[in-house]
Amino acid sequence: MKPAPFAYARPADLAAATTLLAQGDGAAMAISGGQSLLVLMSLRLTAIETLVDLSRLPDLKRVEETATEVFLGAATTHAMVEDGRVPDPSRGLMAQVAAKIAYRAVRNLGTLGGSVALADPSADWPACLMALNAQAVIVGPDGARREAVEAFVRGPYETSLAAGEVIAGFAIPRLGPGARWGVAKVARKSGAFADSLAIVVEPGEGAPARVALAGTSSHAQLLPHVAAYLGGAPEIDPAALRAAVRADLTQVDPDADPYRLRCHGATVLKAVMEARAS
């Protein structure tokens, strides 16, 4: 199993990278950690004419902190988050999520930007970042723009990235001391892709809850019914919560089989209970 032949470019800066990607007109693909992309290429599931290596661009390794948010460059690896080598806006949630992604040898190379740009339906970061109300910062030939992660991810392996655009990083609001979170994942074995992944964030201080679900047949999405239920429920009634989950699933995963529906119900309930117990 080897990738089909392609041309390789290692641009010196972000401007050169966006130019190359724009010229490629869809047949050029950015690579950073390559931990998903190289598998897809070896399995010949994706055809690429030019691979543009972003892994050494200093612009994508930028990390910044303000009083209200943390900016993590797109090249931040899962292992850096797992080990606490970058600032944490999430009071431990991101490290918890990172530690459960694939295996350590994959986490050492795989990046936040790559995970969100690929938008695999079972990937962890799109769900986690939308639950945290993060914004993707995108750089392209026409300058920079920002988009909420839940709007940026549009479908399975589909995002709003135009030809030539690159994710520079994510602006993630800091959770306050009153915030609560929970995360639950069902996978056939540890490190395997999730059959269901639910992440619940209750920021506190009057801000509405955000609940994200991955492992659907489409892409990671927010669950508005569950979030609204949590807003009005000081105590959790499992039956009422399940009804809210079912209401969301008719939109978020309408084709789910009974097994998948049970997985989603279980992960949302477990994540909510973990948040409320914290």
Add this chain to the structure above:
Amino acid sequence: MMSITLMLNGEETVQSVEPRAILADLLREGCGLTGTHLGCEHGACGACTVALDGMAVRACVVLAVMCDGRTVETIEGTRGDPVMDVIRRHFHEHHALQCGFCTPGMLMMARDIIARHPCPDEALIRAQLSGQVCRCTGYMGIVAAIRAAAAELHPEAAARPTLTRNA
């Protein structure tokens, strides 16, 4: 073809590679280092685990061109590494291999686990090893070998009461 320079097992080497060449193929076919085994070739089995700039990575999901200028260590490069010598001895004593196909990857990962977790308990070792597939042993011997090696390498950590920890 592209020319790349690697610091490979302590020696600088210049290699000519196709952009599509994966690191594992360069190591085995270009450099003759066949200790790195290729099992699944898509990141699932862990047999090809090597160290890239000191980090455990899978050589089948790394392009050789992306390693230009970086440091690569394979199982052959661990000869004489005092830590790996201890781990290797415990693999022998605890019957941690049968056919040996997964063993180079297991050893590279074992050293990485012990470096990050001086006193790993069984649950932690099993979780950390979940990306390394062994079809012979049922993992019992491998887990025992890593525990024993960690205890010998870090007696001060082994003497401390074990805290509950997340894998």
